[in-house]
Amino acid sequence: MKKILLGMTLLSTVAMGAEGTNLYLRAGADIxxxxxxxxxxxxxxxxxKADKMGHEIAVEVTKEVLPNFELGLGVAYQNHGKAEKNIENLIYEGRKRTIxxxxxxxxxxxxxxxxxYNLPVNTMIKPYLKADLGYSFNKINGKLGxxxxENNHKFDYPSYETEVKNGAYFGIGGGFEYNDFTMDLMYKINKAELxxxxxDSKKREKKDLDYSRITLSVGYKFNF
Structure with a gap:
C-alpha cells in the first residue's frame, strides 16, 4: 500500500509541476x-464467478497531444477478491463426501x-472513449489447497506452496464528463498465472488465473 501511495503521489506531483496537464482521481467497483x-x-x-465485488482506486495524469485526444500514465490499486470455490457432494462406498x-x-x-478521446460535441455533458494498456503486478493472500x-469429519490436508505471476493489463470503454466530474464503464482484464x-519441485503446476470484469468508475479531474 505504501508503494501505491508513493506512485500516486509522484504522478500527482508531475501533474502539478507541468502546465496544461490533467490529473484524474478515480474510484471504481467491479460488475x-x-x-x-x-x-x-x-x-x-x-x-x-468472484466471491465478492472487486474495487479499485486510481490516479491518472494526461496531456492533450492532439485536438480532443489525451495521452498519459496511470497507476491503480485493485482488489479482486478470490474465485468462488467449487463444492462437490459425492457418495463414495456409502459415505457422504464433500470436496x-x-x-x-x-x-x-x-x-x-x-x-x-473526447468526442467533439458542444454540450455540458461531454462523452469520451478511453483505453488503458500496461503491466499488472499481482499478489495473492492465501494458498491453493x-x-x-466425510460423514461430517474434516480431513486436514496441507495446502500447496502457491505463487502468482505478473502479467499484462488492459481496459477499454467510455464515459462522460460533467463540470470536471467523470463517470465511465470499462471492460478490464488483469493477466495472471498461478x-x-x-x-522445490520441478513439476509445479502452472494455471492461468486471469481476472476480467466490467468496472464502473467515478472520478474528478483537476486542471493545471
Missing part, C-alpha cells in the same frame, strides 16, 4: 467479476499508459 477456472488433477477447483478447494485472494497494482469432509505444488 460481474470472473476468474479463469483451475482444474487440478481432474478436479474443478473454482467457479468463474472443495480453498482459493487465494488476488490483488493487483497495474502501471499503464492511458488514452482518452483442497479439503475433504504456480503451485511442492516448494
Amino acid at each position: 460481474n467479476g470472473k476468474f479463469d477456472v483451475i482444474v487440478d488433477n481432474g478436479q474443478v477447483a473454482n467457479k468463474k 472443495y478447494y480453498e482459493m487465494p485472494e488476488m490483488k493487483s497494482i497495474p502501471l499503464y499508459v492511458t488514452t482518452k 483442497w479439503n475433504l469432509i 504456480e503451485y505444488g511442492e516448494k
